Amino acid sequence: MFGYVIPDKMNMYMKDYYHYRAHYCGLCKRIGQDCGQFMRLSTNYDLVFLDLLVHDILGLKSEYKNEPCILSPKKKSIAKGDEVTDRIVDVNTLLMYYKLLDDKLDSRKPNPVKSLARVAVVSSKYKKAKKHLPELDSLFATEYGRLRDYEKANETSIDKLADPFANMLRQSIKQLLGDKSTEAVENLMYFLGKWIYFIDAIDDLDKDNKKKEFNPLLVGYNYEGKDKFFADNFARLEFILMSSYNKMYECFQQIELTINEGPLTNIVWYGILMRSKEILNNKCDCKKARI
Amino acid sequence: MYKDAYSVLGINSDATFVEIDEAYRVLSMKYKTDRFLEGEEGTLATKKLEELELAYAECRELAKSRASYDNPTYKYDAISSLVKSGSLEEAQKKLDNIEYRDADWHYYQSIIYYKKNWLDDSKKQLEISVNLDPTNQKYTNALSRLNEDMAKTNPFNQPNANMNQSNQNNQNNQNRAGYAQPTQQQQNSKACCDTCCCMMCMDNCCECCGGDLISCC
Numbered sequence: 036m037f038g039y040v041i042p043d044k045m046n047m048y049m050k051d052y053y054h055y056r057a058h059y060c061g062l063c064k065r066i067g068q069d070c071g072q073f074m075r076l077s078t079n080y081d082l083v084f085l086d087l088l089v090h091d092i093l094g095l096k097s098e099y100k101n102e103p104c105i106l107s108p109k110k111k112s113i114a115k116g117d118e119v120t121d122r123i124v125d126v127n128t129l130l131m132y133y134k135l136l137d138d139k140l141d142s143r144k145p146n147p148v149k150s151l152a153r154v155a156v157v158s159s160k161y162k163k164a165k166k167h168l169p170e171l172d173s174l175f176a177t178e179y180g181r182l183r184d185y186e187k188a189n190e191t192s193i194d195k196l197a198d199p200f201a202n203m204l205r206q207s208i209k210q211l212l213g214d215k216s217t218e219a220v221e222n223l224m225y226f227l228g229k230w231i232y233f234i235d236a237i238d239d240l241d242k243d244n245k246k247k248e249f250n251p252l253l254v255g256y257n258y259e260g261k262d263k264f265f266a267d268n269f270a271r272l273e274f275i276l277m278s279s280y281n282k283m284y285e286c287f288q289q290i291e292l293t294i295n296e297g298p299l300t301n302i303v304w305y306g307i308l309m310r311s312k313e314i315l316n317n318k319c320d321c322k323k324a325r326i
Numbered sequence: 327m328y329k330d331a332y333s334v335l336g337i338n339s340d341a342t343f344v345e346i347d348e349a350y351r352v353l354s355m356k357y358k359t360d361r362f363l364e365g366e367e368g369t370l371a372t373k374k375l376e377e378l379e380l381a382y383a384e385c386r387e388l389a390k391s392r393a394s395y396d397n398p399t400y401k402y403d404a405i406s407s408l409v410k411s412g413s414l415e416e417a418q419k420k421l422d423n424i425e426y427r428d429a430d431w432h433y434y435q436s437i438i439y440y441k442k443n444w445l446d447d448s449k450k451q452l453e454i455s456v457n458l459d460p461t462n463q464k465y466t467n468a469l470s471r472l473n474e475d476m477a478k479t480n481p482f483n484q485p486n487a488n489m490n491q492s493n494q495n496n497q498n499n500q501n502r503a504g505y506a507q508p509t510q511q512q513q514n515s516k517a518c519c520d521t522c523c524c525m526m527c528m529d530n531c532c533e534c535c536g537g538d539l540i541s542c543c
Contacts, residue, residue: 194445194446278476296502296503304505
């Protein structure tokens with residue numbers, strides 16, 4: 036589910052790349068401070084996008100420090116983070132917790148003991164995040180419940196199935212931005228949520244078919260391999276990804292940005308398009324992306 | 327004939343659209359499976375399927391004329407107003423209460439879906455409208471517009487150079503943070519190769535005429 040929202044590194048200005056990396060590393064460190072070293076594994080590229088967007092709209096300029104990290108002994112520039120970063124980390128914890136809880140409750144998952152163990156580990160961090168963001172916590176619980184109901188009913192409308200996750204992202208940014216939230220930003224996150232849901236469904240076709248897990252694209256379809264699936268459904272897959280991308284593009288054009296405009300523009304204009312192309316060309320090694 | 331059509335489907339003469347559709351669905355599934363049986367059973371099932379198709383079309387026509395007699399007022403005005411004012415839930419409830427699902431019904435359903443940002447469902451509903459009434463330009467134009475809007479920056483399209491230029495004139499052509507627009511960016515990625523090829527050709531032509539544009543080549 037996470038890790039699809041990346042910049043197009045090959046077409047990124049170096050200044051934007053280092054800026055982006057400083058925030059990625061900054062988030063990782065901040066998660067370590069707030070939630071413990073183990074939770075640093077939950078750092079993901081999608082979170083960096085959220086961090087850059089929220090800080091820009093709130094007009095908050097980040098401070099930077101030079102530090103090494105466990106993966107890189109050479110010192111590099113890292114964004115220090117602030118209270119807003121802490122709230123973004125809380126959103127990440129909530130998303131992580133509910134995703135793991137959903138895996139545990141999904142009786143089709145083959146290893147309920149493993150899922151239960153993961154939930155238990157995240158549980159104490161979740162309680163902290165819940166205290167800071169009680170309304171979001173309640174919303175996430177409702178939306179995941181709604182998603183589970185749709186999956187149990189073998190719902191075929193991919194828009195309906197994507198709606199809970201998309202709404203979670205929309206409400207998250209609304210909560211983080213407060214009065215400074217606009218319809219354009221909320222819609223951007225809504226379409227981003229839909230795009231993530233769609234691309235995750237396409238990327239997981241083989242895995243879901245093999246493990247008999249729910250996938251909205253496989254309902255009522257006799258799956259015989261990705262190549263045949265793409266041949267039969269290309270027009271629809273192209274439409275669902277590109278329509279979300281175009282809507283994101285439209286919303287993004289209505290948002291005024293300053294400090295983080297460079298990396299954000301690269302991600303929305305190029306990164307999302309690049310990922311869509313890779314998936315539709317059946318050439319995406321999406322889960323293993325390293326920036 | 328009327329009696330036969332209803333008895334083929336096994337329903338009453340005042341059946342609603344939902345009842346007609348459900349009866350058709352159940353029987354057609356049975357006959358579509360049975361027609362592959364060997365011998366007389368298969369032949370009989372094929373014949374029954376043909377009868378069923380004719381009876382279904384007839385029952386729906388009769389129900390439609392009953393519906394227009396019962397509901398002479400244009401029901402979509404209220405729905406249109408609700409959509410314009412942003413009351414999508416109310417509009418959807420009113421739409422769900424309309425039993426007869428013609429091309430117009432699907433058209434308004436597609437509008438509601440579009441406003442909810444459910445684009446795949448919106449497109450499907452428009453496609454149904456076009457199938458039900460292919461001569462109505464309103465549905466065909468709406469579907470074309472939806473497809474065009476959702477494919478503006480699609481790299482899988484192969485726009486010709488002229489069309490791309492006019493699109494760019496119509497769109498906001500501004501770069502942002504130093505990045506070219508996505509469609510321009512794909513064009514520009516070939517610019518370097520184009521420039522080198524052009525220079526080499528010019529140098530060759532120049533040398534043929536006795537000159538030398540690029541002395542080291």
